[in-house]
Amino acid sequence: MKVITCAIDSLNVKQYDRETLLGLRDSSAARSRPINLPDLPDIILKTPVLGNGMGLLGSGGPPPMNVSGPMMAGGMGDKGISCDWRNGNDPFSPGYVKSARPSGNLTKRGSQQGKKEVKNIMIHIPKDVKLRTCDNAWVPIRRGNQTQEEEDLDWVLKRVRSILNKLTPENFNTLQTQMETITIDTEEKLAGVTSLVFEKAILEPNFGEAYSKFCKFLLMLRVPSSTNPDQIVNFRSLLITTCQKEFEKDSENEQKILDKRALLKKAESEEDKKKMLEDLEEEMAMARHRSVGNIKFIGELFKNDMLTEKIMHECLCKLSCSTDVERLECFCSLLSSIGQILDKSDQVDQYFRNVQKLITDKKVSSRIRFMIMDLIDLRRRNWIPRHSNKGPKTLDELHQRALIRPFKKKIFI
Known part of the structure; x- marks a missing residue:
């Protein structure tokens, strides 16, 4: 050593x-x-x-x-x-x-967390396994089973739906240019586009002004009829027909609601009554939403010169003579929108006399009475609303509103 x-x-x-x-x-x-x-x-x-x-x-x-x-x-x-x-x-x-x-051999990750045991599980599935199915199962539409016309129709509707989903006052001109590139040359395509625009307009009444401007852009669309090629079908006639059918559907909805109320009274168990009551309330809310949205859209179409004054007076006359809550609400909504244009006519005085009688006799709910009273006050102020338009605005309008807000606060202080 x-x-x-x-x-x-x-x-x-x-x-x-x-x-x-x-x-x-x-x-x-x-x-x-x-x-x-x-x-x-x-x-x-x-x-x-x-x-x-x-x-x-x-x-x-x-x-x-x-x-x-x-x-x-x-x-x-x-x-x-x-x-x-x-x-x-x-x-x-x-x-x-x-x-x-x-x-054991560890990777960089394994050296930090420790080795984990890996279990290999083998599952043997026989080939004759049958999955559970139902009668109304969703079946995808295969392009191989569609004709060329059906594929073209689906493509057009898909493009138009995409444009409508992005429609705002800010990008209206851009989407209008995109709409010009879509070819609508058959009655089926025109009817599908009309239905899409109408459904979006009545379900989103706050965007009624933008949708009415979009309809004015589509006003010149004309295609040959599928049944008679010599006849021409235009967008305006299809849109007015659709609005009229929805307006006349209110009486049918009233009858359906009365029938369901009768069935509700005959229900035996409390569980059935609760379920039927929920369905009835949901259907009434949807019917009210569609009817009010349709009336607002009709008013916007009239302000864009797509409907005549005669059609407006016919609608107002029917609505003012009714005692139904939904129809009176539609009357207040429509007249507050176009009253300034129609106030020159003597018929407007008759409309107000009809609803004034309802207030005096107290035949309607308090909510509708207050709506009618607000409408009367609006006419006294020369149809100048107390609040500005609550619909969608452009970015420039929002910036201008943000600049004005601090000055308003200083005035109140």
Whole structure:
């Protein structure tokens, strides 16, 4: 044994050469457990690991006697130590000490989180498995089963629906240019486009002004009739017919609601009554929404010169003579929109006399009475509303409104 003693900072430090250190590693004392070592089962093994454990040479036991020299199995250069650190082998851990590193090949992610056991589950499914089906299951429409005309119709409706979904006062001109590129040359396409525009207009009454301007742009659309090619079908006639059918549908809806109320009274169980009442309220709300939306859209079409004054007087006359809540609400909505244009006629005085009588006799609810009173006050103010238009606005209008708001606050302060 060659020992070199040197003084470092007034301390005697012993340094051993390489052969001496390798000899100490291979000695029996280095491989056996010390006698006074405490019993720590989580750290110390009772017997050295001789298999694929930790320790020198990655086996936890003594190195083979026939392996020597600067290069050993799985070598690490001239250090003479065979150990793969990536597999968790520690060349300086005795065979009786458990390693803190997990064994096995780990990736970078596995080395941080620990090795997870992977379970391979094999599921054998027989070929004759039958899935549950229902009578009204959704079936996709395959293009292979469609004719060329049907594909063209679907494409046109899809494009028009996309334009209507993006329609705002800000991008109206851009979408109008896109609409010009769509070819509408058959009655089926024209009827489909008319139906789409009408449904969007009555379900979104706040955008009625934008939809009416869009209809004015489509006013010149004309196509040959599918039944008689010599006749011409135009967009305006289809739109007026659709609005008229929806306006006349109110009486049908009233009858349906009366029938459902009669069935509701005959219901036996409380559960059936509750379900029928929910359905009735939902149907009444939808009918009211559609009728009010249709009336507002009719008023916007009249202001864009697409409907005549005669049609407006016919609608107002029918609405003012009714005692139905929905019709009176439609009357107030329509007259507040176009009253300034029609006030020159003597017929408007008759409309107000009809509704004034309803207020005096108290034949309607308080909500409708207040709506009629607001309409009377609006006429007294020369049809100038108290509040500005609450419909959609352009970005310039919103910016201008934001600039005016601070001055209004200063005035009130």
